[in-house]
Amino acid sequence: MNTVSRDTKIVVVGAGFAGLAAAASLVQAGFQNVKILEAKERVGGRVCTMKPFTENIIELGANWIHGQEGNPLYQLAKEQDLLVEAIAASKMMCLPHSVTPRDYFFMEGGKQLSTNTVDRVCSLFSKLTSKAFESELEDKHRVLSLGDYLDVSFAESPLATSEDESKIFEWCKRSECTDEAASLYEVSASQIGYYIALEGGFFNSLGPGGYQAILDILLKALPSGTILRNTEVKSIQWDSKGDEGKEENHPVRVICENDQIIETDHVIVTVSLGVLKQKARTMFEPALPKSKLDAIERLGFGTVDKIFLYFSERFWPEDCAGIQLVWDKGPEDKAIYSRQDEEDAWKETWFKKICGFDTVARHPTVLCGWITGREALHMETLQDSEIGGTCVRLLRSFTGWSVPDVSQVLISRWGHDPHVQGSYTFVPHCVNVKEHEALAAPLPSFSQVPESKPLQVLFAGEATHVNFYTTTHGAYLSGVREAQRLINHYSH
CATH class of the missing domain: 3.50.50.60 (FAD/NAD(P)-binding domain)
Structure with missing residues (x-):
């Protein structure tokens, strides 16, 4: 030079x-x-790595390495020995909300859903979203939003005749919102195929x-x-x-x-x-x-926030990796989504956008809830204590377990960060x-x-x-x- x-x-x-x-x-x-x-x-x-609860880290921002092959950050981490051992990593090799047998799904009334029922719906959902990501949509679906395409396709499935399975499908859509940073009714079904998912899955390694x-x-x-x-x-x-x-x-x-x-x-x-x-x-x-x-x-440009709940003791079973909330009528139900635009009714039920609460690596008594879109932006305006209290009430009412009060709460507020928005x-x-x-x-x-x-x-x-x-x-x-x-x- x-x-x-x-x-x-x-x-x-x-x-x-x-x-x-x-x-x-x-x-x-x-x-x-x-x-x-x-x-x-x-x-x-x-990216915002913190240590708010113990000597172990919490990721308030970016959390995942998206794939391995062709991912320079994965390569950099591997070369510098920043990855966990292969055995531990394999347990973390999952999508943010991919469902495992270790996820406990609860209905609003407190009933726990069987793994088989959840798997059936999640498998269909995965198949339908894959069609969009792999640009294999039929012409009639290409003109739709991602949410409308999923609704139309699900309606053609025998699963749509079951009330429970329809509610789980709404949970799947709400979970997908976390990846898209918006309601699926705002997202293009046809253009999503340009996004390339690198081989190796999401990797929290x-x-x-x-x-x-x-x-x-x-x-x-x-x-x-x-x-x-x-x-x-x-x-x-x-x-x-x-x-x-x-x-x-x-x-x-x-x-x-x-x-x-x-x-x-x-x-x-x-x-x-x-x-x-x-x-x-x-x-x-x-x-x-x-x-x-x-x-x-x-x-x-959408908003995704995390709600970290630190408890003094663990109250969920050892084999439980997440407590997922299945509402009777959730915010990604098209009728609810459209109707709630009137008079900002969704602000009263912002917490319905939380998919559930996942366990957090290296933190045996911490749960993390994910929330997206306009509900996340509204949540950001509330006090930590109100958010924490609401989450504890949800956990108690859905599971029926003895859930203690939360000791500490940590909330991300990316939508109101003036340097990110x-x-x-x-x-x-x-x-x-x-x-x-x-x-x-x-x-x-x-x-x-x-x-x-x-x-x-x-x-x-x-x-x-x-x-x-x-x-x-x-x-x-x-x-x-x-x-x-x-x-x-x-x-x-």
């Missing part, structure tokens, strides 16, 4: 996986003037360091002083027309909330889609092109997955402004990846992609 390239100034906005991967790739390639601006005190973005241990590897690759914490970006002024007034060598000015101004050659924006939805129209000067603003508006991306019904590509396109466009310095503003983050959106490896790979774009540009 020549001296000019080495001295090129590059600013990365955001120190999540996308930002850290971009910066680490650039530093490794020989760039010596790379800075990351992070709005928070904490780095990691939507990280050792005692959790996701933080992988972040630490990337952080070690960065020179001291690379990350400026508590440095929120207010605006990015880029030179789309090759304006004469700006210093020729540094066509981009990044203006921070603390009034610091950083002149740079390139800026890689890795903020979440949630932040872009709120700030994209005011953050860039000149304004972003219509194609990019449209992509930001059209793509969905949600959890991850989904493709809404009637939206094309190609919007991810529009979001990822660098500025200025060569065709529009041939006289401008190229690649002034680049975009990374899970929302910019067509096949791996929602995932940590999608975020990581998008950061590497934008770094490589710059490396290639300077290697000519």
